[in-house]
Amino acid sequence: MYLKQEHIMKKIIFSFLLCTLISCQENRPNGNQYNLPKLTPNNYLIGNLNENRSSYRVSFYDINIDFNIDEKSLSGFVSIKAESIRDLNILQIDLAENLNIEKITHKNEELLFSREFDAVLVNLPTTIEKDSIFEFTVFYEGIPQNADNPPWAGGFTWSKDKDGRDWIAVSCEGEGARIWWPNKDHITAEGDSVRMVYTVPSNLVAVGNGKLRSVNKSGDKTTYEWFVQNPINNYNISVQIGNYVTVQDTFKKDDTIHFMNHYVLDYNKQLASNYFIQSKEIIRFYEKYFGDYQWYEDGYKLVEVPYLGMEHQSAVTYGNGFSIYNGVRSKSWPMYGVIDPLIIHETGHEWFGNSVTASDPTHIWIHEGLQVYSEAIYFEDRFDSYEVGVDYLNSIKNRIVNEIPIVGKENENHWALHGDTYMKGAWVMHTLRSVINNDKIWFEILKEFMVENAKGFANTRDFFNKVNEKTGQDYWYFAEQYFYSPHQPKLDYYQTDQTFHFRWSNVNDNFIMPIELLINGSIKRVLPSKEFQSFDISKHSQIEVIDWKFYVLPNEVNLNE
DSSP states (O other): OBOOOHHHHHHHHHTSOHHHHHHOOOOOTTOOSSSOOOOOHHHHHHHSOOTTTTTEEEEEEEEEEEEETTTTEEEEEEEEEEEESSOEEEEEEEOOTTSEEEEEEETTEEOEEEEETTEEEEEEEEEEOTTOEEEEEEEEEEOOOBOSBTTTBOEEEEEEOTTSOEEEEEEOTTTOGGGTSOBOOSTTOOBSEEEEEEEEETTSEEEOSSEEEEEEEETTEEEEEEEEOSOBOGGGOOOEEESEEEEEEEEEETTEEEEEEEEEEGGGHHHHHHHTTHHHHHHHHHHHHHOOOSOGGGOOOEEEOSSSEEOOTTSEEEOSOSOTTTSTTGGGSOOTTTSOHHHHHHHHTTTBTTTEEESSGGGTHHHHHHHHHHHHHHHHHHTTOHHHHHHHHHHHGGGOOOSSOSSOOSSSOOOOOSHHHHHHHHHHHHHHHHHHTOHHHHHHHHHHHHHHTTTEEEOHHHHHHHHHHHHSSOOHHHHHHHTSOOOOOEEEEEEOSSEEEEEEESSOTTOOOOEEEEETTEEEEEOOOSSOEEEEOOTTOOEEEOTTTSOOEEEEOOTTO
């Protein structure tokens, strides 16, 4: 049933720029390294916590899906338990417009609804009063979006394993969970807990997040029930379907033994048994520097998938080929022969992204930039060598392009997943450490930020509030330059027989960052401005800009030009 509420949707979209309504295409909302994404009407509806979304808070999702492998389709229902934030007559849920809603019910009564792109307006028959707990159920079916290039362009990957058997997985960061199940699809709209009930042909196994509660076979189909006790990002909720077997391991935390039940294709069981043990070392590292693993009640497992991998909370997906040197990602990611790059990266997201989540996807550097930076810290710790960490950062430096800011506009469903969010984000953190110049304070900043915001949300301002609190200085000028501007600071310089001259260029007017120079082997810290300054030097002094500690561009000025 449809309620004719187009005027409500039009009112929402009316404030949206008309030109974008005409010219934009519905692509993944993260643009690329060279261009910011255009705001589409769909992203306007999904990116905003408008009055029909902010009026309620989801506490529980009950997801029930039957997968038709041959037709690459799904059908099922999702029951949503929520709390009204104010008196409620209309609410918005989100489901990709290519999926068909059969009906929406509340207290066994079918509700009227209307759709605009992926947004679904649901009309409630009577007012739900503020602070009430209520529940409604969405019944739907259809063929979900295929993944063009998972996990970067996500959706469902329908593939075959080496024995020609069906092997399926979903990845949807950026695209949103709405591409395969109805939900309040905003990065902050986490349920307190989630039940996942997946029905598949009995020759296959369905793996979800959290812990397995039950397995029930009925005829030629089997239903797997999974449960997550903790809050979880909607895009992290996952399903993997294949000829899986378990690889059991244990992890000791204080006096408690935690069981780790990884899932791999049957023919990779022995290989994975020897290979996945490295995940325990990774968890210990992250707990040392960034606080406790937050999901012990839901466990930790790696799940083999037919694409590279994703950080699905408590069910980290893995597809790097079980090789530190020759895996898909290993060939382009230096790991010094000690760790699988995919396992450390995606496991690290259990802290950066899954525990501390960006309050808007434009601040996604908190997930990715901090994560890549933490890998440099891992190598520094592993080899007890700051220089190895710097070498790792130098190996990824040439991927930075400086065309668009790391942080864009809020409320536009802008998933800032372009490369600079990763590589430049890591270098910005490395630079900030060098600027603060106090490792005790720096590592306290990182750990306190993660611990204090665990199982919560944060943005760029929140991070710098912690920096300012711990240092007693205001570093927002640093954020404005490195996160909200695409420009790499240049240190212009020239020297004569007696003086060295230097200044900042390509920077904001309020940029006051110190930098270090190496003068005949000795470190000198200076405070450049946008005007040339100078200091005395001896004839033929060798001077280097320490650009292995600061993300700046040394620029020797030719006075004759």
